[in-house]
Amino acid sequence: MSSPSSIPIAAPDMGEPEIEAVARVIRSGWVTQGPEVSAFESEFALACGSTSAVAVSSCTAALHLVLHALGIGPGDEVVTASHSFIATANAIAYTGATPVFVDIRLDDLNLDPDLLEAAITPRTQAILAVHQLGMPCRIAAIADIAARHGLHLVEDAACAIGSEVNTAGIWRTIGQPFGIAACFSFHPRKLLTTGDGGMITTNDPAFATRLRALRQHGMSLTDRQRHMAGSVIFESYDEIGFNYRMTDIQAAIGREQLKRLPLMLQRRRGLAALYQNRLAGIRGLGVPSDRRDTRTNWQSFHVLLPEHIDQHAAMSHLLARGIATRRGVMCAHLEPAYSRHHARHNLQTSERARCHGMILPLFPAMTENDVDRVVSALQEVLTIEEPDAR
Numbered sequence: 001m002s003s004p005s006s007i008p009i010a011a012p013d014m015g016e017p018e019i020e021a022v023a024r025v026i027r028s029g030w031v032t033q034g035p036e037v038s039a040f041e042s043e044f045a046l047a048c049g050s051t052s053a054v055a056v057s058s059c060t061a062a063l064h065l066v067l068h069a070l071g072i073g074p075g076d077e078v079v080t081a082s083h084s085f086i087a088t089a090n091a092i093a094y095t096g097a098t099p100v101f102v103d104i105r106l107d108d109l110n111l112d113p114d115l116l117e118a119a120i121t122p123r124t125q126a127i128l129a130v131h132q133l134g135m136p137c138r139i140a141a142i143a144d145i146a147a148r149h150g151l152h153l154v155e156d157a158a159c160a161i162g163s164e165v166n167t168a169g170i171w172r173t174i175g176q177p178f179g180i181a182a183c184f185s186f187h188p189r190k191l192l193t194t195g196d197g198g199m200i201t202t203n204d205p206a207f208a209t210r211l212r213a214l215r216q217h218g219m220s221l222t223d224r225q226r227h228m229a230g231s232v233i234f235e236s237y238d239e240i241g242f243n244y245r246m247t248d249i250q251a252a253i254g255r256e257q258l259k260r261l262p263l264m265l266q267r268r269r270g271l272a273a274l275y276q277n278r279l280a281g282i283r284g285l286g287v288p289s290d291r292r293d294t295r296t297n298w299q300s301f302h303v304l305l306p307e308h309i310d311q312h313a314a315m316s317h318l319l320a321r322g323i324a325t326r327r328g329v330m331c332a333h334l335e336p337a338y339s340r341h342h343a344r345h346n347l348q349t350s351e352r353a354r355c356h357g358m359i360l361p362l363f364p365a366m367t368e369n370d371v372d373r374v375v376s377a378l379q380e381v382l383t384i385e386e387p388d389a390r
């Protein structure tokens with residue numbers, strides 16, 4: 001008997017069009033930031049409904065660049081979630097500011113707006129709100145708090161391309177920023193990938209211009225402007241910048257990936273609905289669902305195991321059946337890198353999600369049969385380990 005093939009946690013959705021796009025760029029002779037990056041920025045802004053988009057080398061670079069451009073630095077505080085990929089806290093730390101961690105809600109694994117105000121101090125400069133695993137946070141409520149306290153609002157939308165949120169009866173795509181900017185990732189674990197890469201969306205053209213200079217060493221001219229100029233022109237460096245460029249090779253891949261987005265969203269939402277339907281009957285399992293005001297892109301499908309089930313044992317059980325899983329989202333304050341930062345506020349919900357959460361496979365090429373295999377394996381875990389099962 002042959003064992004069934006294994007089911008990975010995720011798989012990038014790429015093919016011939018991406019390969020062709022890379023070949024086109026290499027043949028053109030212009031391989032780093034240039035015309036493909038400009039075109040990708042315009043197309044991405046259009047897809048999100050923002051006026052500008054600025055491509056960079058990663059979402060981590062995007063977050064750092066935005067916080068830096070806002071003038072955030074040593075002595076400042078930025079309120080955010082500990083329950084996120086470490087890059088969220090790191091981007092704050094790079095500026096010299098202190099991340100102040102606020103707990104999440106269990107329904108959407110995102111910042112609890114009811115706990116935000118207690119974390120704001122005279123040093124607070126900004127709120128960095130994450131749309132964790134693509135699930136939109138309560139962004140309108142968070143934007144109200146930011147406005148009331150005169151704070152910058154930045155969205156970590158690393159996972160949230162294509163997700164939507166309804167405010168005042170209108171559906172709005174994540175990336176139409178509620179504050180100054182939203183930051184996206186093109187790492188292979190996200191929906192769209194360029195290998196690595198990131199994008200900042202903003203509705204402030206002057207801010208976009210400043211970001212474009214800062215991502216290119218603070219240079220007053222782009223390579224393209226210099227290349228296109230009919231005469232010899234010299235650039236200047238008015239402030240200290242970074243090398244956070246995206247290459248044209250990456251951008252050309254990104255443009256093809258963006259064309260696939262509608263189909264990716266349709267497939268992911270279909271698979272999430274299958275999971276929700278099949279898992280509904282399993283007692284004690286926390287299954288995610290959209291709020292009435294959200295349309296998640298289902299970048300990840302995160303279930304919450306009952307307290308008596310050991311996370312590691314559950315993941316091992318699935319792995320033995322050829323099914324890859326990941327534990328719940330990490331918490332920065334539990335990592336040695338942040339152990340100096342005493343968590344000022346209670347983070348018990350973040351810790352519960354980290355210790356009892358499990359991410360199930362979900363990617364466009366997954367089949368209904370794959371979903372059924374995952375569900376049966378999960379069912380085995382929950383029935384075998386039920387302490388009072390007879």
Ligand SMILES: *Cc1c(COP(=O)(O)O)cnc(C)c1O
Binds near residue numbers: 057058085158159
């Ligand atoms: C993936 C991720 C990042 C980092 O993105 P990179 O492009 O890998 O730098 C930041 N924040 C969150 C919430 C993420 O999931």
